[in-house]
Amino acid sequence: MSDDHDRNHDDDDRGSPAPDEGKGSSGTWKKRVSTACLACKKSKRKCSGIAPCKNCLTFKRTCIFDESLDQRRRVAAKRTADELSYHRDLLQDLFRLIREGNESHALQLLDIIRDNAPSDQIRAFIEETLAGLAKSGSNPALVSISTSKSASGPAPGSISGSALGSTSTSTPESKSMSAKTETEKETAAKLEDMRNLINVEGSSPTFRRKVMDIHFLCDDAPCSVPAKPWTSVTQDSDLVSHLVSLYFAWDWPLNAFLDQEVFLRHMARGDLGSEFCSPFLVNAVLSNACYFSEFSEAYVVPGDISSKGKDFLAEAERLRNEEPEQPSLAGLQGTLLMYERYAMSREDDLGYIMLHQAIRIGESLGLVGSKGPRLALSELSKDMGISCKRTAWGLFNVDTMVHTGFLRPSLIDHVNMTRIDRNATEDQVIWRPYPTHRDPRPSLFSQCFDEACNLSTIARDISRSMFAAHRTNNAIKSVQLHSREELYDRIRRWHDLLPVDFSTQAHPAPHIILLKMRYHALIINLFSCISDDEVPLPAFEPKTPESSPRDTPEPKYNAGEVTQTAARGIAALTRLHRREFGVSRAHQFAMYAMNLALFTMLEQSTFDVLDEDFLSLSSAFSVVASRSALGRNLFHIFRQSVRAKAQGHRIRDAVAVSDELKDLFDEDSSGRGHSRFDDYAEGLEKLNRDAKYHGIGGEGVLGLQEYPGLGLSDMLDRYESLSLGKDDVLAERCRPAGC
Secondary structure, eight states: HHHHHHHHOOOSSSSOOTTOOTTOOOOOOOOOOOOEEEEEEEHHHOSSSSEEEEEEEEOOOOOOOOOOOOOHHHHHHHHHHHHHHHHHHHHHHHHHHHHHHHHHHHHHHHHEEEEEEOOOHHHHHHHHHHHHHHHHSTTOOOOOOEEEEEEEEEEEEEEEOOOOOOOOOOOHHHHHHHHHHHHHHHHHHHHHHHHHHHHHSSSOOOOOOOOOOOOHOOOOOSSSOOOOOOOOOOOOOOHHHHHHHHHIIIHHHHHHHHHHHHHHHHHHOOOOOSSSHHHHHHHHHHHHHHOOBGGGGGSSSOOOOOOOHHHHHHHHHHHHSSSSSSSOOOHHHHHHHHHHHHHHTTTTTOOHHHHHHHHHHHHHSBBBBBBSSOOOGGSSSSHHHHHHHHHHHHHHHHHHHHHHHHTTSOOOOOOSSOOOTTOOOOGGSSOTTSSOOOEEEEHHHHHHHHHHHHHHHHHHHHHHOOOOOOOOOOHHHHHHHHHHHHHHHHHHHHHHTTTGGGGGGGOHHHHHHHHHHHHHHHHHHHSSSOGGSSSSOOOOOOTTOOOOOOOOOOOOOOOOHHHHHHHHHHHHHHHHHHHOOOOOOOHHHHHHHHHHHHHHHHHHHTTOOOOHHHHHHHHHHHHHHHHHHHHHHHHHHHHHHHHHHHOHHHHOOOOOHHHHHHHOHHHHHGGGOOOOGGGGGGGTTTHHHHHGGGGGGSSSHHHHHHOOOOOHHHHHHHHHHHHHHHHHHOOOOOOOTTT
């Protein structure tokens, strides 16, 4: 009974007064002793609990307290968490030393471990060696090592990823030599960083089996929500909280078409009659969130990435068919989530169907569409008002992002709701990269959402003026060229006016990085729809002295230079995302942007397979693409397109390029045996099953393996076909001859 009493009163442990203090002071209490010294434990005497205790003073004994024996719930939990954090960081720094130190350091560390050295000695050697590497500058990735104390000893050092600067000499000759040396060092540092990132992150998705590992034990999901009554797939509220937390950390911020605070509050209540949370919506959220999870519970078939979240998806599909015919806000939000889920499935042609249905629901509710009914905000509750604003503009963002990305005119011409205040208090909220232990960042959600809406407005104008199906008239092409320049100026002004907190030097959250990726991708989209050489010269007319000067459309910008700069902008942002957060949980739009940038680089006449931006972007793309069946198919098309450039001879002997990248791009590597990347062709048969997908030039696996790729326009066509199917609402997109 007393043990149970102790466990239930950790914060206010009060016992009876000591015998020598009880007289005349029956109203005074003292805290119950949580643990006794070792001598009192052995002799079974009552200990006073403070070293040296009264018994040890009386008997003149050494008083020793072992804090690890204190089993109060809060104390023990904190001690366990500190120990797990210490050992996790020790393991990470041990791997870091092996990667970044030289061979002698690794061998010395191995000798220490084999000699059964205690952990504090191993810890001291790791810290001393990493500090020496940072001080000597032998590895540009090492800059500073900061140490702190934990409950079980010194905390492991944390190593930042910025490059070391070097001092310059005063003479012109030395300055010139120093500049050259710095350039070489910078080049080497970029390639070395790329290799390190590959080693850290790998190019295959990790998989946590159903065992208790350190990260799982330390996992504390920021969103605590119940499984009941929202899903019948699982009754594990911890798993549901984990998945919902993943969704709001990595998926939701880019388009944010539901209000996080309202949704979580109503989900926590468990009220099935809520207007803001429904079983259909919750299961759609959980299905999408499984894409970002490494837990075995996210898989239907353990280790099979194509099965991630399929049980939640099946539940969402069942519940969607049971939804009432009357449109609802939660139904619209769930349908948008289903679009995102189908866009990653590769097998289903339901992406466009879900997007069109979501737009129709939005029109029925009066959220979008110039001809639809208007909602009176004054008649709505506070929760409904903020949710309608979020959903209306989020739907608009998705519509413009999808259709502009695949060079099609967007469907939504007008949003009937006012914007959310960009200076909302929620911008003071901290974004946390759950479940990693990287540093949190200012969220800036409202500012980011407002800027995304501004960019979407420009994207709508681009898609509607540049991506019309009737681009055959030469006069129209001339008008498009002029419009393109004006639209490009608008995009650049948008970028120039972004808040200072959005700069790369401010270490922004990933959704801000993705917003800037969208900016660069939009530029490539704009200049991809019509090239300078497509604009015809006026018909020949003989000149006479009386002839007036004739205006010939001259391009204001060089399309090739603009798109290459944009592609390198995406490469730089990808490196930032990978350094700050990794790319294993990057939003699926990042995969689109990377793919777009890589094919843009491939199309330049001076393409070099050893280009640093190309190699670093290819490495990141291999990681992101390996996380989904769709990505693997796209990566196979990309690999075949690179091999068609026949630059394997340039990469075979490159010391700074990893063997994995060599295997990817060397057209002769197929003779060295089967590679796991060859399996990425599986599933591409879908493109050959129907003429509307234009095929990929071959029957069976052999044809898929040898498919050479046909450039940026072809890639966009394959990407659209694999992810969304064909858009039956819009006419067939104009494709270059031979595609």
